[in-house]
Amino acid sequence: xxxxxxxxxxxxxxxKRRGFVFPASEIYGGINGFWDFGPxxxxxxxxxxxxxxxxxxxxxxxxxxxxPLSIVGLDSAIIQNPKVWEASGHVGGFxxxxxxxxxxxxxxxxxxxxxxxxxxxxxxxxxxxxxMWKTGFNEVSHDHLRHWAATKGRKSAPNLAIVRNIDSVLSxxxxxxxxxxxxxxxxxxxxQLLATEQPNAPSVTGLQDPCPRCGAPLGGPVETSLMFASxxxxxxxxxxxxxxxxxxxxxxxxxxxxxxxxxxxRVPFGIAQVGKAFRNEVTPRNFIFRGREFEQMEMEWFCHxxxxxxxxxxxxxxxxxWWEALGIRPENLQMREHEKDExxxxxxxxxxxxxxxxxxxxxxxxxxxxxxxxxxxxxxxTQHQEHSGTKMEYRDPVTNETYxxxxxxxxxxxxxxxxxxxxxxxxxxxxxxxxxxxNFAPHMAPVTAAVLPLTAKPAHVEPATKxxxxxxxxxxxxxxxxxxxxxxxxxxxxxxxxxxFTVDNDTLSDQTVTVRHRNTMAQERVxxxxxxxxxxxxxG
RNA sequence: GCGGGUGUAGCUCAAUGGUAGAGCUCCAGCCUUCCAAGCUGGCGGUGCGGGUUCGAUCCCCGUCACCCGCUCCA
Numbered sequence: 001x002x003x004x005x006x007x008x009x010x011x012x013x014x015x016k017r018r019g020f021v022f023p024a025s026e027i028y029g030g031i032n033g034f035w036d037f038g039p040x041x042x043x044x045x046x047x048x049x050x051x052x053x054x055x056x057x058x059x060x061x062x063x064x065x066x067x068p069l070s071i072v073g074l075d076s077a078i079i080q081n082p083k084v085w086e087a088s089g090h091v092g093g094f095x096x097x098x099x100x101x102x103x104x105x106x107x108x109x110x111x112x113x114x115x116x117x118x119x120x121x122x123x124x125x126x127x128x129x130x131x132m133w134k135t136g137f138n139e140v141s142h143d144h145l146r147h148w149a150a151t152k153g154r155k156s157a158p159n160l161a162i163v164r165n166i167d168s169v170l171s172x173x174x175x176x177x178x179x180x181x182x183x184x185x186x187x188x189x190x191x192q193l194l195a196t197e198q199p200n201a202p203s204v205t206g207l208q209d210p211c212p213r214c215g216a217p218l219g220g221p222v223e224t225s226l227m228f229a230s231x232x233x234x235x236x237x238x239x240x241x242x243x244x245x246x247x248x249x250x251x252x253x254x255x256x257x258x259x260x261x262x263x264x265x266r267v268p269f270g271i272a273q274v275g276k277a278f279r280n281e282v283t284p285r286n287f288i289f290r291g292r293e294f295e296q297m298e299m300e301w302f303c304h305x306x307x308x309x310x311x312x313x314x315x316x317x318x319x320x321x322w323w324e325a326l327g328i329r330p331e332n333l334q335m336r337e338h339e340k341d342e343x344x345x346x347x348x349x350x351x352x353x354x355x356x357x358x359x360x361x362x363x364x365x366x367x368x369x370x371x372x373x374x375x376x377x378x379x380x381x382t383q384h385q386e387h388s389g390t391k392m393e394y395r396d397p398v399t400n401e402t403y404x405x406x407x408x409x410x411x412x413x414x415x416x417x418x419x420x421x422x423x424x425x426x427x428x429x430x431x432x433x434x435x436x437x438x439n440f441a442p443h444m445a446p447v448t449a450a451v452l453p454l455t456a457k458p459a460h461v462e463p464a465t466k467x468x469x470x471x472x473x474x475x476x477x478x479x480x481x482x483x484x485x486x487x488x489x490x491x492x493x494x495x496x497x498x499x500x501f502t503v504d505n506d507t508l509s510d511q512t513v514t515v516r517h518r519n520t521m522a523q524e525r526v527x528x529x530x531x532x533x534x535x536x537x538x539x540g
Numbered sequence: 541g542c543g544g545g546u547g548u549a550g551c552u553c554a555a556u557g558g559u560a561g562a563g564c565u566c567c568a569g570c571c572u573u574c575c576a577a578g579c580u581g582g583c584g585g586u587g588c589g590g591g592u593u594c595g596a597u598c599c600c601c602g603u604c605a606c607c608c609g610c611u612c613c614a
């Protein structure tokens with residue numbers, strides 16, 4: 001929508017009502033993080049997927065030098081040898097140690113605790129203000145601390161040790177000036193002191209870390225993992241443990257040599273794959289935007305390290321262009337460079353990552369990720385070479401140079417792509433009976449054409465059936481006979497069918513039908529035998 | 541994982557500690573020459589599990605799902 005942002009509730013309701021997306025396992029109460037695609041949702045997803053495959057593998061873009069790129073397809077197993085995920089860094093790194101607060105139940109990432117305390121804690125901010133104002137961070141005053149703990153601190157940090165037991169905590173906080181000391185106010189250790197009642201008690205091992213929200217001493221790190229685990233074979237033990245892939249990319253890297261040896265590709269070239277991936281997200285949210293099972297469209301572009309910058313720029317532009325070609329409004333798309341500290345483990349050393357983002361209704365006015373274009377360097381091939389002992393280096397047949405190729409990875413979310421296309425098409429229109437229509441680009445619409453006899457009389461149904469049979473082999477066509485014409489138009493509006501062909505009495509005399517255009521509701525007449533050509537022109 | 545909210549038919553909503561209703565949709569039939577029209581008929585429901593009660597959709601507890609806000613998002 002260029003104007004008002006549509007309501008996500010309405011989109012979810014329409015998606016279910018018309019068979020795009022259903023809650024998974026709905027009759028059993030559903031299951032958090034999973035969704036089922038209905039008939040039209042499947043059709044739409046296939047449209048997006050097929051467009052990607054066509055534009056990546058069947059007919060890849062023309063490269064900077066004017067020659068078509070070389071990209072081949074792959075479909076690897078969802079379950080791989082577990083060593084794949086150790087080598088890729090997912091088993092070790094795809095988990096964040098979390099710490100739980102026994103006081104308020106707050107869950108905080110262990111490695112972010114200091115920065116969260118420094119910037120996102122209400123009670124720390126209060127202390128900052130008091131200490132800044134009173135002493136400029138240079139001095140600890142028991143009077144100030146005592147006053148805060150007895151008043152404001154009771155509300156903002158009720159479980160902080162100094163609030164619960166002022167005298168005991170003050171007794172081990174030295175008073176005075178020590179600007180360079182690590183205990184100085186503003187340093188992490190100072191807040192640890194405030195959170196620790198008896199630092200030397202035998203039952204307590206050193207200083208406590210306070211909860212940013214309530215001040216209670218945080219519990220130890222809890223191991224979490226975003227990896228779905230399963231077992232191969234009927235015996236379930238550590239040796240049989242396997243993982244469902246959290247990304248399709250590794251299937252490509254571990255087949256790098258196979259593809260090289262079995263096809264005639266030469267660097268630079270790409271390997272593309274579409275498939276399911278699984279992540280145990282902490283909080284699945286926002287409809288199908290973040291599910292625990294989702295689908296990816298990933299292409300790994302292997303190139304000479306010296307050319308990585310060139311190809312990165314190429315793919316950044318190309319991928320944004322591609323999303324626009326799906327019919328998504330350009331103003332709802334943006335590119336965003338990742339900050340240094342949000343770069344993935346495999347992209348730390350490279351030229352950075354940029355996302356293609358879409359303005360989803362639930363992120364508006366902000367944007368949410370559709371696709372990431374990452375410079376993975378030689379990280380993955382190097383890791384697999386080390387872990388597997390298989391040489392992954394590439395020997396250029398012309399120059400005889402041997403090197404580890406770098407990888408530019410455009411990794412797109414198919415599931416998110418479907419959501420973006422759906423949201424972008426959703427167009428409320430109070431002036432029409434359905435109140436809404438889906439403004440899909442004609443080539444993306446699940447149903448391209450509906451053939452509608454004006455009445456259910458044989459005189460109308462017979463020519464309509466004939467037309468439908470002519471369209472069926474080439475186009476996603478529907479024949480709908482039942483109900484009055486208005487209801488049928490309304491239904492086609494709601495599922496986003498761009499063209500309806502209606503057979504009426506005039507058809508019988510002059511062999512023409514009306515074409516009803518979805519967006520304008522305008523009608524024009526077209527000869528029966530010209531309908532296939534009409535559609536072919538519209539959907540390419 | 542935390543806090544708040546919601547949960548009655550496919551959808552929108554009503555009602556009551558005592559047989560759960562309407563409109564629209566959908567299906568069948570009639571009628572109908574272009575935008576959910578009209579007539580007749582039909583399908584279909586209290587998220588799930590406990591508890592209190594003679595009796596629970598309503599009250600209580602738990603659970604599940606969704607929404608909002610946190611948190612998280614290699």
